[in-house]
Amino acid sequence: MSAPLTARDRLIVALDVPSQVEALALAGRLAGHVGMLKIGLELFVAEGPSVVRAIREAHPELGIFLDLKLHDIPNTMQGAIRSARGLGVRFITVHAGSGVEHLRACVEEAGDALGILAVTVLTSQDARACEEAGHTRSPAELVVRRAECAREAGCAGIVCSGQELRGVVEAAPSLFRVVPGIRPAGAEVGDQKRVMTPARAIGDGATHLVVGRPIRSAADPAAAADAIVAEIASAS
Secondary structure: OOOOOOOOOOEEEEOOOOOHHHHHHHHHHHOOOOOEEEEOHHHHHHHOHHHHHHHHHHOOOOEEEEEEEEOOOHHHHHHHHHHHHHHOOOEEEEEOOOOHHHHHHHHHHHOOOOEEEEEOOOOOOOHHHHHHOOOOOOHHHHHHHHHHHHHHHOOOEEEOOHHHHHHHHHHOOOOEEEEOOEOOOOOOOOOOOOOEOHHHHHHHOOOEEEEOHHHHOOOOHHHHHHHHHHHHHHHO
16 A cells, blocks of 8 residues: 655646756755656657656656646557656656547556556636537536546546546546646736635645646745645645
8 A cells, every 4th residue: 555645745846947957956946845746848848858867867756747648549659658657757648538448558558657647628728718629518527527537447647627626536536636727825827727726626635736837936946835735734
C-alpha cells in the first residue's frame, strides 16, 4: 500500500518557461517546497527530453508530470508513451475524448511505473466553447462521462476543473483527480475560465492541484508555494 499523500505531495507546479536554464533555476527554488513539477508543451518542444533528464538528475526527489495531452491513433500514442516511460516520469496526459479502447491501449503501454492521466475538458473551455466544438453536452456532463471512460480503461487519474469535482468523485472515486486552473483568492484568472481556490478544490475532492502563474510569477516562488501547501493542509 502506498503512503498517504502529504499536503506538499499534492502540489504540482507548472514549469511553463521557455528554456532549460529557466526551468532548472525555478526547480531549484521550489525543491523541498512542492511535490511535483509539470513540464508542458512550451518547454518540451523547446528543449525536448533533455530537460526531463536534467531536472530528474538535479532533483531526483521531485516527480515529473509530462503534460503533452497526447491525441492521435493508438499506435502513435503508444510509441510516445513508451518513450516517456523510458524518461522515468510519473504521469503523462492524454486526451480522453477518443473513448475507452483508446485509453486502455495507452494504459497497457504505460505499465505500472507511468500513470496515465486522462484530460477531460480543458479549463480554458466553457459551455460556449464546447458548443462551438460540436458537443451537445455541457462541460460538466462531458467531464463526468470522460471520467467514467478513464475509470473503465484503468487510467491512474483524470484532469478536470474544480467545478466538476463532485460529479467526478462520484463517477470515479478511485482515480487521482488533478485540478489545474487553481487561483488563490484575489489572483488574476488570466486565460482560464473554470477556476477555483486551493482550499475549495481540496474540499471538493481534488487529490492534486496544478499551479502555474501564481507561484512562477511570485517575487518569492518558494514562499508562494508554501502558502498554498498550508492552505491544502488546512483543507485536507
